[in-house]
Amino acid sequence: MIHVAHLTRSYGSLKAVDDISFTIDSGEIVGLLGHNGAGKTTVMKMLTGFLEPTGGTIRIQQMDMETDRRAIQAQIGYLPENCPVYPEMTVVGYLAYHAVLHGVPTKKMGTLVQETLERTGLIDKADQTIGTLSRGYRQRVGVAQAIFHQPRILILDEPTNGLDPTQIQHMRHLLRELSVDATLIISTHILQEVQAVCDRVIIMQHGRKALDARIEELSKAQRLLVTVDRMEAESVLTGLEGVRTVEPVVREPGRLCWAVVGDRPMDEMAPAVAAAIVAKGWPLLGLEPESRSLEKIFSDINMRSGEEQ
Numbered sequence: 001m002i003h004v005a006h007l008t009r010s011y012g013s014l015k016a017v018d019d020i021s022f023t024i025d026s027g028e029i030v031g032l033l034g035h036n037g038a039g040k041t042t043v044m045k046m047l048t049g050f051l052e053p054t055g056g057t058i059r060i061q062q063m064d065m066e067t068d069r070r071a072i073q074a075q076i077g078y079l080p081e082n083c084p085v086y087p088e089m090t091v092v093g094y095l096a097y098h099a100v101l102h103g104v105p106t107k108k109m110g111t112l113v114q115e116t117l118e119r120t121g122l123i124d125k126a127d128q129t130i131g132t133l134s135r136g137y138r139q140r141v142g143v144a145q146a147i148f149h150q151p152r153i154l155i156l157d158e159p160t161n162g163l164d165p166t167q168i169q170h171m172r173h174l175l176r177e178l179s180v181d182a183t184l185i186i187s188t189h190i191l192q193e194v195q196a197v198c199d200r201v202i203i204m205q206h207g208r209k210a211l212d213a214r215i216e217e218l219s220k221a222q223r224l225l226v227t228v229d230r231m232e233a234e235s236v237l238t239g240l241e242g243v244r245t246v247e248p249v250v251r252e253p254g255r256l257c258w259a260v261v262g263d264r265p266m267d268e269m270a271p272a273v274a275a276a277i278v279a280k281g282w283p284l285l286g287l288e289p290e291s292r293s294l295e296k297i298f299s300d301i302n303m304r305s306g307e308e309q
Ligand SMILES: Nc1ncnc2c1ncn2[C@@H]1O[C@H](COP(=O)(O)OP(=O)(O)OP(=O)(O)O)[C@@H](O)[C@H]1O
Pocket: 011, 014, 016, 034, 035, 036, 037, 038, 039, 040, 041, 042, 043, 081, 189
């Protein structure tokens, strides 16, 4: 379990991360999504104990980052952005080097390195010099160094950055496999990445948390779209029991449509909305639940702050 409360990090006068809180349960795959500069890498560096927060707390597996940094780091695998792998080393040599750095006992080293090469599909490349590998395979080496000490938590900064479509497919497959044994936090600015791999998304914007939701919840309907060509419809809809907000939305040019958000489920609200419109004698031209894609939600969040993807 990862528990982050009021996490803040400033660089001079810039608040790169601004009062962020979240909890991540074991086994979750969470996508940290945001534009360049949103604060994703800064959060990840703090979660891995490589960067001091300016404020707030991080608790991982019941331990506090401030007092138990080393013990926490032993449970975390980290793939930094543009993972620095040594080009002159062979794949197997690089992993053995990491094994030594992590204090893996010599008698366990061979088995662990072999297992890691198998899991990351690197067996055939074991004796190849890293500098001669394709970018996709180099990225796998980065993942291999992150997972070989069998961490319970994996933090991966832009794991598919710079990969071609086939390599991206391979990496996604690998990430899903890794999630069987570990909690995954994946930073990305690619929406499709989150949809393809994650079961939850945290959207960051200007250092703040703009959204935290499960992917399956996002695809469920959240608003009821009511097409009625009457300005007065807004106050009628607002007056209905259980309705929280009513706002105009543009769907078809020249048609008035209202997005209704209520406290009750859509299938309970829809008949009341229809009855109210019909009682007024107005033509009800449309009544449907709206399901917003992650792409639409992301663009709505950015529109609200005057930013576009
Ligand atoms: N060492 C630093 N010194 C000063 N400012 C920094 C430093 N590191 C990051 N920043 C700034 O903090 C903000 C957040 O940066 P961060 O790298 O966390 O964003 P990000 O969401 O990971 O972006 P990207 O997707 O481009 O990697 C940016 O405005 C960045 O310029």
